[in-house]
Amino acid sequence: xxxxxxxxxxxxxxxxxxxxxxxxxxxxxxxxxxxxxxxxxxxxxxxxxxxxxxxxxxxxxxxxxxxxxxxxxxxxxxx
Numbered sequence: 879x880x881x882x883x884x885x886x887x888x889x890x891x892x893x894x895x896x897x898x899x900x901x902x903x904x905x906x907x908x909x910x911x912x913x914x915x916x917x918x919x920x921x922x923x924x925x926x927x928x929x930x931x932x933x934x935x936x937x938x939x940x941x942x943x944x945x946x947x948x949x950x951x952x953x954x955x956x957x
Contacts, residue, residue, distance in 0.1 A: 888950050895911055904940040908929060933948075
């Protein structure tokens with residue numbers, strides 16, 4: 879049951895970023911999300927690109943759901 883709940887949480891998070899439903903997250907998606915945050919967390923374009931690059935395992939410039947899921951779980955496991 880916990881596995882299903884985690885999968886649902888990951889999918890919800892992915893969909894929040896992929897608002898145009900392209901089935902991937904790119905730099906534009908992260909820029910849009912960062913602009914919706916009302917306080918400065920240091921999300922400049924360079925930092926956003928680093929986030930994409932870290933999760934983009936096949937180096938196509940975007941993050942698929944599978945790549946996002948792996949990055950999400952890795953982040954959770956690191957505490």
